[in-house]
Amino acid sequence: MTDASSASPNPQPTIPAPFDLLKAKWGWIVALGVVYAIAGVVALGSVVMATVVSVLIVGFMMILSGVFEIINSFQFKSWGKFILWFLLGLLYIASGVICYLNPLLAAAALTLMLGISLIVSGVLRIILAFNMKSESPWIWVGLSGLLTVILGAILLSGWPLSGLYALGIFLGIDLIFAGAAWIGLGLAARSKQA
Numbered sequence: 001m002t003d004a005s006s007a008s009p010n011p012q013p014t015i016p017a018p019f020d021l022l023k024a025k026w027g028w029i030v031a032l033g034v035v036y037a038i039a040g041v042v043a044l045g046s047v048v049m050a051t052v053v054s055v056l057i058v059g060f061m062m063i064l065s066g067v068f069e070i071i072n073s074f075q076f077k078s079w080g081k082f083i084l085w086f087l088l089g090l091l092y093i094a095s096g097v098i099c100y101l102n103p104l105l106a107a108a109a110l111t112l113m114l115g116i117s118l119i120v121s122g123v124l125r126i127i128l129a130f131n132m133k134s135e136s137p138w139i140w141v142g143l144s145g146l147l148t149v150i151l152g153a154i155l156l157s158g159w160p161l162s163g164l165y166a167l168g169i170f171l172g173i174d175l176i177f178a179g180a181a182w183i184g185l186g187l188a189a190r191s192k193q194a
Contacts, residue, residue: 033182059099066092118152
């Protein structure tokens with residue numbers, strides 16, 4: 001007879017925690033963060049070029065999405081659904097091509113939509129804040145809504161000129177924050193290694 005507490009001949013491998021997987025690669029993670037941060041600084045140094053690059057990336061993604069929408073349209077058996085999905089795919093492709101043909105016009109249109117979206121989102125957050133219970137952090141929701149409205153108003157007050165630089169500034173700031181996050185993650189993984 002065997003003892004129930006004895007070890008089994010084929011022990012199950014232990015799955016390391018996700019953070020343990022990062023320990024061995026902490027240097028690469030920090031390097032990735034440095035690259036992101038440098039790209040963000042470069043983007044902020046040339047915001048118009050960063051805006052054009054971001055519009056071209058959006059254009060590429062729209063064209064790719066349009067191709068997949070068209071391919072997906074052939075999965076439908078009814079003509080009505082097929083035509084709607086097919087036309088939606090063509091619209092995506094046409095929008096992506098416009099981004100490539102005139103990226104500055106596309107940047108102005110995207111900035112206009114972004115400014116309107118920020119204002120609407122901010123107003124909705126302010127309304128939500130006033131409808132929250134007094135014990136919840138309604139003041140922070142309201143403050144974030146107010147700041148979002150102000151940012152949207154700044155974008156729209158300088159439109160269409162803000163279309164030249166706004167997306168590039170957002171891209172640069174996003175890259176710097178993403179870089180800082182990767183650097184922090186890599187350094188935290190290194191400190192757990194000891």
